[in-house]
Amino acid sequence: MKNHDIEVLIIEDDLRIAEIQKRFIEKIEGFQTVGIAASYEEAKTFIELLQPDLLLLDVYFPDMNGLDLLKETKQQEKQMDVIMITATKEIQKVQEAISIGVFDYMIKPVVFERFKQSLVRYQEYHRKLVEFQDENLHLTQQQVDKLLRKEVSGTGPANDKTYLPKGIDPLTLEKVLVFLGRVNTGLTAEMVAKEIGVSRTTARRYLEHLMSEEKIAANLAYGTVGRPERVYIVK
CATH class of the missing domain: 1.10.10.10 (Winged helix-like DNA-binding domain superfamily/Winged helix DNA-binding domain)
Incomplete structure (x- = not known):
């Protein structure tokens, strides 16, 4: 599989927030925003036509619940990953999103460093996934652990610092x-x-x-x- 920028679809009905997310993405190398969807119909159309790698998804829309759309994406032929970006803090919603399989869950307002941290972690996950697919591997436990983000490098508590953004000692x-x-x-x-x-x-x-x-x-x-x-x- 040829290396390419990770294609991101923003699904957010507040266009000011969507534009901020788009500008954040532009600052991170290796990502490209392929569209902004503000409703269920737009989201469904963009997902079907563009088949992005990653969705940035809110929970509440006038015409849909983002968690329902999340469930639908998990049934797609092409598996798309999802990062929830929402003001929703209810534990039930967070648990539901995690159980369905979001890559990350960020609570608004999101600062750039936290946003970048999430996308860089996703970039590493995506790179490993493509690498394993290219080699058509039967995965070892260690490789599965890497995909599950249980291991980044090394082991033990010191691992936490590998999640720090660049420039943070x-x-x-x-x-x-x-x-x-x-x-x-x-x-x-x-x-x-x-x-x-x-x-x-x-x-x-x-x-x-x-x-x-x-x-x-x-x-x-x-x-x-x-x-x-x-x-x-x-x-």
């Missing part, structure tokens, strides 16, 4: 979290940068990653010139 991340934990009043990216010894941009990247993991929260505060600035605090 686990030791620096821990320093940021510890510093935030010591200060109950909240900190700006500039304060964190001075304490850790990194640039403000780098500090903000670590803080946004921690927000995507829901380990910290952020509020807006207004400085002396009236410009709002994010203040981060451990949840």
Whole structure:
């Protein structure tokens, strides 16, 4: 099978959110948005005509439930993978999506680092799948484990750091979290940068990653010139 960009269909009835997802995808090498569907009929038509590799799917639409569409995609001749991106937090919906077989489940609003993390993991899964198909293998347990994302590289707890996005060092991340934990009043990216010894941009990247993991929260505060600035605090 020839290597090609992973084709993504966005199924989202809020076109502003769909456009944000499209722009996120454009920033990640190896992916291509092939369409945006805002309704059940559009989704069915695009899936049938385009046969994408990956669907980014919301749950609630005016004319459908995304979980019902998820079930339908699992019956397609070409197996398509699905990442749910939704504001739905009910445990029953999350469990149902997992049991049907979503690759990932992201809760809106999604920050870019969390979005990228999910797509990069999917890219690795897709690459292995294509590789195994090309070789027409009878899979070993180790290869099955890789496809199930139980193994990325190495074994044990240290494996967690393999899921960190590019540019996020686990030791620096821990320093940021510890510093935030010591200060109950909240900190700006500039304060964190001075304490850790990194640039403000780098500090903000670590803080946004921690927000995507829901380990910290952020509020807006207004400085002396009236410009709002994010203040981060451990949840």
